[in-house]
Amino acid sequence: MARKTGSHADITGPRLRSAARALFARHGYAAVSMRQIAAEVGVQAGALYLYTPDKQTLLFDLMKEHLDDLLATLAAQPLPADPRARLAAFAHFHVAYHLDRPAEVFIAYMELRNLTPENFAAIERLRHRYEDALQAILAEGVAAGVFRVPDARLATMALIAMLTGASQWYREGGRLPRETVAEIYAEMALRAVGA
Amino acid sequence: MARKTGSHADITGPRLRSAARALFARHGYAAVSMRQIAAEVGVQAGALYLYTPDKQTLLFDLMKEHLDDLLATLAAQPLPADPRARLAAFAHFHVAYHLDRPAEVFIAYMELRNLTPENFAAIERLRHRYEDALQAILAEGVAAGVFRVPDARLATMALIAMLTGASQWYREGGRLPRETVAEIYAEMALRAVGA
DNA sequence: GTCTATAATTAGATAGAC
């Protein structure tokens, strides 16, 4: 359709975020131009500025949305009381969540350096809150005597790096089904902390 | 010194690579201009092209150098015959090596998407060779009955992600000394595979 | 070997027509 004008605020907005997410994940924030994003959306570059004040805010909003959703979904997760079952549930959740959102994960971990200092600080606060949730589980397990970790903070970073890494190599329809991957990672996480 | 001309091929070449490495690691390949690199080296932008045909080759050379050195250093490493000791030695080597080269690690893992397809394929071959070294250790451990991993390839990716992650948070002069970090990670790696 | 100058292209963002 060769439309030149029309009202599509409700559809162009989400499409902008979606296109930016895909392009940033694939080529990197700095390597993607507003014109490329506009082309993907199907509008001219100028039209994008009706939906975002600038490119930096676009990136920040994508990352904040992702972390807000991650924290909210985690909070809605039923986590067992027993530290071992709790860690298993967390690990399973983390892997499954990240396998479902490879683009968001990639951006959240790779584009931190392209945020302004203020935006970076805001994102880091959110990320830290998520890490603290895992660290609390490890601390409980240590207190209960079921985990053996010399340093809860180090173990937290190690586990998150391991679990998040799944989204780097996992491909839909690959050799291993999603659920199996999550199960194996959860098992490795439990073993890693001596459970 | 306000020199305008002079012969410094032997010193400008390495300085170019060093400046590019630091800037790429800090801001990302796409976000760094040849002018920024030139300013860091202390020459004009045009002079850089005496030492690299273009920006892409500069990135490729940095990544290839890093992986070549990684593979060579691993090959020179004395690895015990026992799978458990072998994995411990590999993990310790990997963490120590990566903690010493945070800039190289960052570039090698973050700038893959900014390589041309041909350059990407070449780098992936090198990376794959390194991963295969770890996978072989895991396979030996499984064969010897001392490791329990449902999938050697998955476990390889999981361990490398975990071990490499150390360089993301570790800071020189921080809470934990380098050697302690390497030791704890190695211990977690062994446990993760059921050793 | 490095400089200055510049070509050719592209970037983010804005103005005004429709």
Add this chain to the structure above:
DNA sequence: GTCTATCTAATTATAGAC
């Protein structure tokens, strides 16, 4: 709400003086 046109600034890379 979108388009076309454009501004300003920055980009990679090259040419030629010294």
